[in-house]
Amino acid sequence: MELYFSPLACSLATRIALYEMDLPARFVQVDSKTKTLPDGTDYRSLHPLGLVPFLRTDGGELLSENAAILQYVGELPAKTKLMPERPLERIRVHQWLCFIGTELHRSTFSPLLDPDAPEAVKRYAIEHGRSRLEHVDHHLRDRKHLTDELTVADAYLFAILNWTLATPIKLDDYPGLRDFRNRMLERPMFAKAFGEEVQLYQAELAKRR
Amino acid sequence: MELYFSPLACSLATRIALYEMDLPARFVQVDSKTKTLPDGTDYRSLHPLGLVPFLRTDGGELLSENAAILQYVGELPAKTKLMPERPLERIRVHQWLCFIGTELHRSTFSPLLDPDAPEAVKRYAIEHGRSRLEHVDHHLRDRKHLTDELTVADAYLFAILNWTLATPIKLDDYPGLRDFRNRMLERPMFAKAFGEEVQLYQAELAKRR
Numbered sequence: 001m002e003l004y005f006s007p008l009a010c011s012l013a014t015r016i017a018l019y020e021m022d023l024p025a026r027f028v029q030v031d032s033k034t035k036t037l038p039d040g041t042d043y044r045s046l047h048p049l050g051l052v053p054f055l056r057t058d059g060g061e062l063l064s065e066n067a068a069i070l071q072y073v074g075e076l077p078a079k080t081k082l083m084p085e086r087p088l089e090r091i092r093v094h095q096w097l098c099f100i101g102t103e104l105h106r107s108t109f110s111p112l113l114d115p116d117a118p119e120a121v122k123r124y125a126i127e128h129g130r131s132r133l134e135h136v137d138h139h140l141r142d143r144k145h146l147t148d149e150l151t152v153a154d155a156y157l158f159a160i161l162n163w164t165l166a167t168p169i170k171l172d173d174y175p176g177l178r179d180f181r182n183r184m185l186e187r188p189m190f191a192k193a194f195g196e197e198v199q200l201y202q203a204e205l206a207k208r209r
Numbered sequence: 210m211e212l213y214f215s216p217l218a219c220s221l222a223t224r225i226a227l228y229e230m231d232l233p234a235r236f237v238q239v240d241s242k243t244k245t246l247p248d249g250t251d252y253r254s255l256h257p258l259g260l261v262p263f264l265r266t267d268g269g270e271l272l273s274e275n276a277a278i279l280q281y282v283g284e285l286p287a288k289t290k291l292m293p294e295r296p297l298e299r300i301r302v303h304q305w306l307c308f309i310g311t312e313l314h315r316s317t318f319s320p321l322l323d324p325d326a327p328e329a330v331k332r333y334a335i336e337h338g339r340s341r342l343e344h345v346d347h348h349l350r351d352r353k354h355l356t357d358e359l360t361v362a363d364a365y366l367f368a369i370l371n372w373t374l375a376t377p378i379k380l381d382d383y384p385g386l387r388d389f390r391n392r393m394l395e396r397p398m399f400a401k402a403f404g405e406e407v408q409l410y411q412a413e414l415a416k417r418r
Contacts, residue, residue: 049344061297065311067276068303088270094277101307102274102315110316111333120329124320135258 001025004043004054006032007201008162010066010105011053012193013155014073019189020155021078029200033208066105067097070152082152089147096146096153103132104160112167126168133174140176144183158184162194210234213252213263215241216410217371219275219314220262221402222364223282228398229364230287238409242417275314276306279361291361298356305355305362312341313369321376335377342383349385353392367393371403 003018003025005011009032018025028037035043035050044050047064055063055072063069071094074083084090108129111117117125136157139146146153161181164171171178184190212227212234214220218241227234237246244252244259253259256273264272264281272278280303283292293299317338320326326334345366348355355362370390373380380387393399 049340059297063300063304065304065307067307067311068300071303072300088268091272091277091281094280095272095274098274098276098307098310101311102276106311106315107319117333118329120327121333124326124330131258 001058002028002056004028004030004047004052004056005197006030006052007197007204008159009052010156010159012162012197013066013152013159014053014055014069015197016155016158016190016193017070017073017082017152019193020150020187021073021076021080021082023073023076023078031204066156067094067101070097070156074152082150082155084147084149084151089149092147093151093153096151097156099132099136100153100156100160104129104136104157108132108169109160109163109167112169113163122168129169133169133177137174137176140180154180154184155190158190158194210267211237211265213237213239213256213261213265214406215239215261216406216413217368218261219365219368221368221371221406222275222361223262223264223278224406225364225367225399225402226279226282226291226361228402229359229396230282230285230289230291232282232285232287240413275365276310279306279365283361291359291364293356293358293360298358301356302360302362305360306365308341308345309362309365309369313338313345313366317341317378318369318372318376321378322372331377338378342378342386346383346385349389363389363393364399367399367403 001018001023003011003014005015005027006029015027030037030043030050030052037043046062047054051064053064053066053069055069057063057072063072071083074081074093083093108125111121111125145151146157158181161171161177171181185194210227210232212220212223214224214236215238224236239246239252239259239261246252255271256263260273262273262275262278264278266272266281272281280292283290283302292302317334320330320334354360355366367390370380370386380390394403
């Protein structure tokens with residue numbers, strides 16, 4: 001497999017899933033500003049919208065959309081699966097993937113992370129996000145994970161929550177989310193993936209300066 | 210099954226899927242402004258965020274999130290399935306459900322349909338949406354459906370495209386999307402579901418006046 005990613009983008013969730021499941025993959029970095037690949041070619045010749053993650057499967061298929069890739073990877077044969085077997089539990093994971101993708105990632109965090117978004121857009125995103133963040137915060141107050149076991153949805157939520165480090169949303173206002181992120185960071189594979197991408201992110205920033 | 214819906218909201222996609230698959234269901238209308246149920250009770254006592262669709266399965270489980278509900282319904286035993294059997298084709302449907310949910314529904318149309326969204330927010334949504342709409346438009350220029358067969362993703366896209374009737378996005382700028390919507394409207398179950406919800410929507414508006 002080949003995962004096209006940008007450091008600390010939502011593609012981090014797939015890296016985490018691959019590490020947790022001990023699945024081999026090649027990671028290809030996409031410069032998040034210039035949309036170029038390490039060899040200088042334009043990533044948009046591969047993915048017209050320039051979005052990450054983008055996964056080339058072992059069968060050569062190209063898959064896009066974070067929540068879809070996470071469902072795919074979570075179900076791959078591995079010792080540790082990150083998608084439950086029981087149909088209803090699977091639906092719950094789909095539900096969380098969709099909620100995180102639409103309500104948190106796209107409606108709340110994307111505008112806050114966009115340096116070109118006007119102030120009014122950022123304010124609107126923060127107002128929209130409050131009830132959504134409270135909803136997940138409340139859900140996680142007495143739970144270890146979003147569902148009964150660790151799944152790809154937890155990896156996605158973790159990737160999103162890291163963005164609070166660069167936005168006006170403060171995790172201390174959401175103790176359930178803050179403690180969840182800390183718990184996930186105690187997992188060696190989450191910490192390894194996060195640590196590696198922090199370094200790559202800093203290198204990208206340094207190169208840009 | 211019981212489907213909580215608001216007329217012409219994205220819950221329309223699930224109604225279409227149920228009709229196409231000939232699955233019995235009870236439809237419970239949620240007033241999209243007041244968030245009340247037909248008996249006057251507050252819908253938020255059931256779904257804290259007041260979002261539709263919300264599905265009560267025959268087993269009594271409550272499922273939320275449009276793309277997750279569509280995956281669930283599409284796989285129910287029925288003569289006509291709206292989810293493909295082949296794993297790769299399924300992933301492609303997941304991919305489109307995610308794309309429609311994040312890039313079109315949440316990032317583009319939601320702010321345009323929100324009467325309280327500031328002008329700058331609506332402008333930002335239109336700018337963001339253009340490349341995304343072009344992407345699906347291009348994909349549908351030489352295809353009948355988003356994937357090889359009709360699936361729940363087509364029902365979701367159809368539901369979203371109806372919103373162009375109430376937003377500054379003009380379908381004539383996207384012939385692939387316009388023709389797709391017309392093709393879907395030729396299907397009796399799409400037309401029935403859409404026609405019913407147009408009437409319910411107009412009744413809701415009339416009641417509000």
